Amino acid sequence: PIPGLEEDALSQGPTVILLLVSEFIGFIGPIIALAVSFDVIVRERVQNSLALLLSRPVSRGAIVLGKFVGVFGALAVPVIVVNLAAVGLSIVLSGKGIGLDQAAGFLVLTMVFLATYIAIGELISSLTRTTTTAILAGIGIWFFFWLFIAIIQAILNSDLVSLFNPVTAYGKILESLLGGFETGLIIPLWGYYLLAVAWLVAPLAGAVAVFSWRDN
Numbered sequence: 001p002i003p004g005l006e007e008d009a010l011s012q013g014p015t016v017i018l019l020l021v022s023e024f025i026g027f028i029g030p031i032i033a034l035a036v037s038f039d040v041i042v043r044e045r046v047q048n049s050l051a052l053l054l055s056r057p058v059s060r061g062a063i064v065l066g067k068f069v070g071v072f073g074a075l076a077v078p079v080i081v082v083n084l085a086a087v088g089l090s091i092v093l094s095g096k097g098i099g100l101d102q103a104a105g106f107l108v109l110t111m112v113f114l115a116t117y118i119a120i121g122e123l124i125s126s127l128t129r130t131t132t133t134a135i136l137a138g139i140g141i142w143f144f145f146w147l148f149i150a151i152i153q154a155i156l157n158s159d160l161v162s163l164f165n166p167v168t169a170y171g172k173i174l175e176s177l178l179g180g181f182e183t184g185l186i187i188p189l190w191g192y193y194l195l196a197v198a199w200l201v202a203p204l205a206g207a208v209a210v211f212s213w214r215d216n
Helices: 014-037 042-046 050-054 060-094 100-127 131-156 159-164 166-179 189-214
Strands: none
Touching: 014 060, 014 100, 014 131, 014 166, 042 050, 042 100, 042 131, 050 060, 060 100, 060 189, 100 131, 100 166, 100 189, 131 159, 159 166, 166 189
8 A cells, every 4th residue: 555545635735646546547547458459450360451451561560560559649648638637636626736747757657557558458469360369368468467466466475476567567656756655665666667668568579579470
């Protein structure tokens, strides 16, 4: 638990309110990101349009990255609007200001977190051959991160297991940025920044590799 969140959030200012908002994003954000990205590649296979797509004078990596940017762009606009509304509402409700670096950090980290799950969804889409399989895999991934990781962590009695969940890096960085909370860190803070980048880059690179390998 984050220190101080048990008290009245409004009395503590917008930063604590945004930390509460981030917990909601950490739960619902992956569902949304996976829902809009799970079929970006597999849909082309199912509709038999993959050959036409591959006949265009672009590399396979460019196709994967282009689809990633397209999905991210479609999701970014409403998410940014909602997050800006959350920042503004938290300021109005609390009657306290928030630093520009904190507001910007909240927006950027949220977008990176959602981009991570878009990349995971695209990797799933590259690996599967039917949309049904992709949907089931997406649901399985969500349950794995939100249920099984916690079970494994409890069984092994090791906080290191939490590093295998993308939300851990997102939450720890936000706690430090918005509230100055740096308790419960199991690796240095800079390690969480590296972990957040790795969680974004690894599945995206995996999607490029799989797409290049499977669809020759």
